[in-house]
Amino acid sequence: MPARACLAVIALALSAVGAGAQTAAPSDAAKEMVGAWEISNAARDKTCPATFKLDPGAGGFKLELDEACGSTFPSLKDVGVWTMGPNDEVRLLNSKGVVVLDFMEVESHMYEAERKGEGLFFMRTQDAIKAATVSPEQVFGEWTLFKEFEKPLCSLTLSSASAGGENYKLTVKPGCDASVADIGLSTWRLDSDGLLLSGRGGSWRFSESDATTWERIPATSDPLVLLRQ
DSSP states (O other): OOHHHHHHHHHHHHHHHHHHHHHSOOOHHHHHHOEEEEEEETTSSSEEEEEEEEEEETTEEEEEEOTTHHHHSGGGTTEEEEEEOTTSOEEEEETTSOEEEEEEEEETTEEEEEETTTEEEEEEEHHHHHHTOOOGGGTOEEEEEEETTTEEEEEEEEEEEEEETTEEEEEEOTTOOHHHHTTTEEEEEEETTEEEEEETTEEEEEEEEETTEEEEESOOSSOEEEEEO
């Protein structure tokens, strides 16, 4: 066979392989990723809504990120494609095909990735987030504010009495540490970013760790923790 004809056959074969790779049926794991997700940092004070699709993209499947994601997480600014790794990792790729985040499933529909210099990232479905949303009724009651889980600073009552709008009244018990008393906490409310305690001297925001523990965000070297009594 002439060399030119041989090269043509090879090119045709490679083209067929490439086409087959592009049209290969997605795995069951990939199909389960389709839909609305949220990417966040560990404190969840930074979030990025994402939509996973099975439409073919350059090197994977198309990924749509909210317009604000690039400013919230600069490393995601050029991300528009995702793919599955050999162990069902979920990989987010930039326009150059570089893996920006490599998520591993740590529990059902909860993924975790780490990026050097930026810490941990988490990814959950929007449905899972809605299901986990805390209601005010779950927060009513007696709480103690601790410094680093060790030093009790103040006892608080997060009451069910309305303070207007979505706000509820907060009662500070006698004997509070000056660092708490000075802020004059008087109301509390829940929003999409957590639990907000407010007073004449400002406000503190907390993120839920579990049903009985909330930690102040953003994290500092002098953490505050709310524990249910």
